[in-house]
Amino acid sequence: MTPEQHYREYVAGNLERLRRTAFLLCGDWHTAxxxxxxxxxxxxxxxxxxxxxxxxxxxxxxxxxxxxxxxRRRPWRRETATAALPEVxxxxxxxxxxxxAVLSLLAALPPRRRAVLVLRYFCDLSVEETAExxxxxxxxxxxxxxxxxxxxxxxxxxxxxxxx
Numbered sequence: 082m083t084p085e086q087h088y089r090e091y092v093a094g095n096l097e098r099l100r101r102t103a104f105l106l107c108g109d110w111h112t113a114x115x116x117x118x119x120x121x122x123x124x125x126x127x128x129x130x131x132x133x134x135x136x137x138x139x140x141x142x143x144x145x146x147x148x149x150x151x152x153r154r155r156p157w158r159r160e161t162a163t164a165a166l167p168e169v170x171x172x173x174x175x176x177x178x179x180x181x182a183v184l185s186l187l188a189a190l191p192p193r194r195r196a197v198l199v200l201r202y203f204c205d206l207s208v209e210e211t212a213e214x215x216x217x218x219x220x221x222x223x224x225x226x227x228x229x230x231x232x233x234x235x236x237x238x239x240x241x242x243x244x245x
Contacts, residue, residue, distance in 0.1 A: 088128045091137070092121060099145060105199045106149045108188040116152060120144045142204060143214045146196055153192050186233050194229035197222055 082090075099120065103113035123144060124131060134140050187195055193215070200211040201222070212219045 084128055084132065087132060088125055091132075095138070095141070096121075099141065102142070102199060102204060103145060103149065105184075105187065105203055106146070106192075106196060107152070108184060112152070116145060116148050119148050123148075139210060139214065142200070142206075143216075146200070146214055149196070150192060186236055189236070190229055190232060194225050194232070197225040198229050201226055 096117070099117050100110075100113055103116040104110055107113055107116065120141065124141060131137060131140055187198065190198070196215060197211060200206045200214055201208070206214065208219050208222050212222045215222065
């Protein structure tokens, strides 16, 4: 199998997972598609080296995290208020109202805390793997996760039937 075929096979098997992870990070499908495309182009450029890594998925996740954090720093990506309704995501399983509520709570978090929650609880990474992906210490991952969860809990009222 040629390197190009191997790359295509990897992308075909992981594209939707990468898109969903990018969406959870940024909260917008269009930006998620842009991030995914950016990462896949960079991956293709360095495929011969990257294909030799023991944990290629971790390498690509780290590329995605860095691309998202870089994108957040760009001045034209600042979030602005708008009169239009937010994008509604059609999801075949689960409660769509709860899903939208969770996404809005995630969107309210600072980027680093959101990244920690997505990596820890959506990508199911360990503290060590999350720290490696974000380029920080394990203590930072633990404290950011604790603060993010505390912030989420503060926004959810205990009497709300949506969360019971």
